[in-house]
Structures are given as C-alpha cells and as structure tokens.
Amino acid sequence: MMKNVVEVRDLRVVRGEHEVLPGISLDIEAGVTGLLGPSGCGKSTLLRTLVGAQRVRAGTVTVLGEPAGSPGLRDRVGYVTQAASVYGDLTVAENLGFFARVLGVAPGAVDDAIDAVALGDHRDRVVARLSGGQRNRVSLAVALLGTPDLLVLDEPTVGLDPVLRRDLWGLFHRLAAAGSAVLVSSHVMDEAERCDRLLLMREGRIIADGTPYDIRDRTGAADVEEAFLRLVEVAA
Amino acid sequence: MNPRTTLAVAGRVLTQVRRDHRTLVMLLVVPCALISLLWWMFEDVPGGMFDRFGPGLLAMFPFIVMFLVTSVTTLRERSSGTLERLLTMPMGKLDLLLGYALAFGLLAAVQSALAVAVSVGLLGLDVEGPVWLLGLVAVVDAVLGTALGLLVSAFAATEFQAVQFMPLLVLPQVLLCGLFVPRAALPGVLETVSDALPLSYAVDAMQHLVASSDTAAVGRDVAVVLAFAVGALALGAGTLRRRTA
Numbered sequence: 001m002m003k004n005v006v007e008v009r010d011l012r013v014v015r016g017e018h019e020v021l022p023g024i025s026l027d028i029e030a031g032v033t034g035l036l037g038p039s040g041c042g043k044s045t046l047l048r049t050l051v052g053a054q055r056v057r058a059g060t061v062t063v064l065g066e067p068a069g070s071p072g073l074r075d076r077v078g079y080v081t082q083a084a085s086v087y088g089d090l091t092v093a094e095n096l097g098f099f100a101r102v103l104g105v106a107p108g109a110v111d112d113a114i115d116a117v118a119l120g121d122h123r124d125r126v127v128a129r130l131s132g133g134q135r136n137r138v139s140l141a142v143a144l145l146g147t148p149d150l151l152v153l154d155e156p157t158v159g160l161d162p163v164l165r166r167d168l169w170g171l172f173h174r175l176a177a178a179g180s181a182v183l184v185s186s187h188v189m190d191e192a193e194r195c196d197r198l199l200l201m202r203e204g205r206i207i208a209d210g211t212p213y214d215i216r217d218r219t220g221a222a223d224v225e226e227a228f229l230r231l232v233e234v235a236a
Numbered sequence: 237m238n239p240r241t242t243l244a245v246a247g248r249v250l251t252q253v254r255r256d257h258r259t260l261v262m263l264l265v266v267p268c269a270l271i272s273l274l275w276w277m278f279e280d281v282p283g284g285m286f287d288r289f290g291p292g293l294l295a296m297f298p299f300i301v302m303f304l305v306t307s308v309t310t311l312r313e314r315s316s317g318t319l320e321r322l323l324t325m326p327m328g329k330l331d332l333l334l335g336y337a338l339a340f341g342l343l344a345a346v347q348s349a350l351a352v353a354v355s356v357g358l359l360g361l362d363v364e365g366p367v368w369l370l371g372l373v374a375v376v377d378a379v380l381g382t383a384l385g386l387l388v389s390a391f392a393a394t395e396f397q398a399v400q401f402m403p404l405l406v407l408p409q410v411l412l413c414g415l416f417v418p419r420a421a422l423p424g425v426l427e428t429v430s431d432a433l434p435l436s437y438a439v440d441a442m443q444h445l446v447a448s449s450d451t452a453a454v455g456r457d458v459a460v461v462l463a464f465a466v467g468a469l470a471l472g473a474g475t476l477r478r479r480t481a
Contacts (some may be wrong), residue, residue, distance in 0.1 A: 015481055016481070051324045052324060052478060052479060053320050053323070053324055053478065053479060053480065054479060054480070055479045055480060055481050056479075069324075069478065069479065071326070074324060074325050074326040074327075075325065075326050077324070079321065079324050081317045081320065081321065083316075083317050084317075085316060085317035085318045085320065085321040086318065087248070087252065087316075087318060088316070089252050089255050089256065090248070090251060090252060090255070094248075094251055098244055098247070098248040099325070101240065101241070101243075101244035101247075102241050102244050102245075102322065102325050102326065102327055103325060103326065104240060104326065126255070142321070
C-alpha cells in the first residue's frame, strides 16, 4: 500500500500576533485532493509549509518521506502561488525555458507544459500583456515542468472561464492518473465535487476530511457547501 | 555552486534588460553623454581638469547605475513571488546572486567599453596605464554596485524605498572618494571614513591608471573593491530566506 504523500502532525504556525494554524494534523494521499475553505482560513499558509516556504512554530511536515523543504524535494514538488509568480517582461516560452533550466529538465518539457495549459497560441507573447487568467496558467505551466510527484496549487482556477476551469480539472485528474499527487486549494465550494478527496478548513482547523460523498453522507447535506455550513453549526 | 542555475539566471536577466529598450539605451548612452558634458564644462578652463575628474566619473557610472538597476530588479523579484518560487526549486542562494552579478557585470563591461572609448578616443583623456585595465576596473565597480544593490533590496519594502538608499549609501561615497577634495587633504576623521568606503578604492584605481603606468597599486585597489563586493554578496545571500514569516 502506498504511503501518504504528505503527513502533517500538530502543525502550529504563528504570523505576527496571529496564530494561523493552531496545531493541525492531516494526511494527503495520491489523487486529487481539494483543500476548501473561506479566504483567510489558513489554506495558503498550510500550502506554504508543504513547500518549505513558511516558517513553522511547532510540529512536523513530511512530504514524500522527507521533511518539507528538504533539498531533495526541490525538484519533486511543483508549487503555484495565488498570484502568478512569473516574469511579466518575458514571453511565455522564455519564462518556461528559464524555469526548465533551473530545474534541469529537458527543453522539450517546455512545449509539453505550454500545451497542457492550452497556451500554445500565446507562447511568444510577453506575459504582462496576457489576461490575468492566462498569466495564472503560465504560472501553473511552470509547476508542471519535470512532472513533479506532488503538485501544490493555490487557487489555480480563480477567475477562469467555466470551460477552461473544466479543462484544468481534467488536467489535474490526468496528472493524478499518471502518478502525481495533486493538492488544489479553493474558496469556491462548487469545485468540491471535482476532487477525489476533500479537506474542509475553517479558522486554521480541518473540520472535515473524506470523499465528497462521505462528507455529504455524514452531514446529510445535499452539497458540500451545505455540509460545510452544518459542520460549522454543529461546532458552534 | 551550480553553473547551470547561475547561467540560467544571468541569461534571464539579460533577456529582461534586452526587452526593456529604454533602460538599455540609458545604460549605454547616458554615461557617454555625461562624460562628454564633463569634458565640455572644462573646455575653457586651463589645467587639465578633465584628466582630473574624468577617471573618477568612469569609476562612478558603473557603480551607481548597477546599484540602482540591481536594487530595483531584485526588489521586483521579491515582491512578484518569483523569488519565493525560485527558492522552493533547486536554486542555491549564492547561485542566484552570482547570476545577477554576472549579468550586470557583462552589461557594465559593454557600458564601460563605450564610456572609455569615448573618453580616450574622442575626448582625448590621457591614459598612462593600459586602457583595457580601465575597463576591468569599471567591471569590478559594477559588480560592487550590483552586490550592494542586492544587499539593500533586502531592507526595502518598495521600489521607492530602494531608490532612497542611493542618497544614503552612494552619495557619501561620492563625496568622500577623493574627487572633490584629495583624500589626503580631508580632515582626519573623514579620511578614515573614506579609507573604509569601497568607492574610494575604485576612484583611486582609475586615477592611478590615468596618471601612471605602474599597475601594482591598481591591483591592490581592485582587490579591495572585489573584497567589498564579495562581502556584500555573502551578506546578501544571508538576507535571502527560504522560509519567511
């Protein structure tokens, strides 16, 4: 049986005076996992700990069997921040080419990544002149370089048109079928049904964990949004 | 140390500058224009004033320009999230800084070659030492500017703040480098301060090269400037954190 891709134990993160994560534990398996919760609930902070970008007060975060942020993980984990972290003054292909050289992957991977996010027609356009959604897809393409074992995607579908959103979820499932674990955060509850597994988060805590079916079943709710509300009410 | 990532960063920075035509033209043309202006200012003044002030200016251009360009570029990298992304990848901190230093050092080499060519070829600056060594000193000055720019970008939250570091860190060096008052003629305290500032050695090196063909003193000055640059790069690497709050 395959081990958990991510294991978080008693993770505490404090930013300034504010305790963002008060000591949470969770596991992430292969497949597409959705991390859902309202803005400001600590999703991005949790994702940052997985890639080793977040200073941690206490607890352990293990990714692919190593402590998060270990040098050995740096070419095995793909990470997309909420804002498109690419160079606005370079073209799509130049951005991808640069990150491919940093990661040491073959130049052929650049075209595959551009095709995967459907930006083939824009490959020689300067990123700053693309729309916000297109810029986010360039950022996503960078994370796909070198087919990482774990993809950490912070709100990758925000602001995208429904057709493109559907295509990207299709891509996430193809990547998962090919063996990558995909962790996608979103504050839009209607994306829940597209995930193999869900982690519902509120105020720094995981309030539910399971398949969308499990969570609806357990709460007797018609959809995940309603399930979320019921869980919050029960806790109150 | 990884040459692959260092070269990737240098290549990327150069592509970004090439994309930005206005910056590129200013980098290359403005020093030539200013040195010509200096020559013109002293045209009717007897006493070889251009030979006295020209070398100092040649040392200052690459330093000041690269300081500004680097601090703003690096700050942009920090605020756009690309720095955080790069540091989650197999990218050494020193490799990143060396990539920047390499790219801006190359730009400075071209900039200085033009400024030296205009000064010596067109404006008749008398150089006793080897002319190519003027170019080398200029490149080392540029690397120093780049290194200091990288360092201060860690202490600035906005591009506006980064630019404010110029009057704070650069202008005192310009005033005390020996261009306005010979360093030996400064009040004792200021002479000591001047001895501790890298630009003083950069200007000394240029003035030595123009005045004499003895290059031993130039070698010493260049070594001091390089030591400052390496120190600033090391401190700069220390300010890059993979984990932030």
